[in-house]
Amino acid sequence: MDETPITRGFRSSRHAQPPSNRLPPGQYVTTDFPVLSAGPTPLIHRENWTLSLQLGGSLLAKWNWAQFEALPQTTIKADIHCVTKWSKLGTTWQGVTFDGLLSAAGLEEPPEPFIMAHCYGAYITNLPVKDLINGKGLIATRYEGLPIPPEHGGPARLLVPHLYFWKSGKWVRRLRFMERDEPGFWEARGYHNYGDPWKEQRYTGD
Numbered sequence: 001m002d003e004t005p006i007t008r009g010f011r012s013s014r015h016a017q018p019p020s021n022r023l024p025p026g027q028y029v030t031t032d033f034p035v036l037s038a039g040p041t042p043l044i045h046r047e048n049w050t051l052s053l054q055l056g057g058s059l060l061a062k063w064n065w066a067q068f069e070a071l072p073q074t075t076i077k078a079d080i081h082c083v084t085k086w087s088k089l090g091t092t093w094q095g096v097t098f099d100g101l102l103s104a105a106g107l108e109e110p111p112e113p114f115i116m117a118h119c120y121g122a123y124i125t126n127l128p129v130k131d132l133i134n135g136k137g138l139i140a141t142r143y144e145g146l147p148i149p150p151e152h153g154g155p156a157r158l159l160v161p162h163l164y165f166w167k168s169g170k171w172v173r174r175l176r177f178m179e180r181d182e183p184g185f186w187e188a189r190g191y192h193n194y195g196d197p198w199k200e201q202r203y204t205g206d
Helices: 065-069 098-104
Strands: 006-008 036-038 050-055 058-064 074-081 086-097 114-119 124-128 138-143 157-159 172-178
Touching: 058 065, 058 098, 065 138, 086 098, 098 138
Parallel strands: 050 172
Antiparallel strands: 006 036, 050 058, 074 086, 086 138, 114 124, 114 172, 138 157
């Protein structure tokens, strides 16, 4: 895993800077959507995709594509910020909120304070549940009104736009609740455990 190749997309072009209250320190604006992945892009057909909620060894809920699409859908507009310093403003996403997943699973509240997002392609990233509830987190299936393409995490990706974008795991398939926090893929390789772009929490110690 330490020698996992990094798949880079086209180079982004910089544009005029927006008001400072929309651009975290150290970032620049792009209208492109650069691609950066840890390894090759997995191709998951919708008929084979599932999403599950897990607590320890117990399965709390599981949805196939048709079941997931039947859940209440939410559309949000958000700025996204990559740890490699590009920001893309005013992006539009549609999917199911984390709150909606809890409700669909019959959970009145999260059973533990942390989750590990497991993705197709073996990528994982850790998050506090408080950063997902109250509309902060989304399992997105559409970007700008269209299905999310594979290189950007389709058919479904986690979206947590107030944190650096590596926390919005592509190709998500399972959310595992944890009593104690554990580092994910990049967090175990020197990236910050939390990743707040407004505090420039890019690497361990920032």
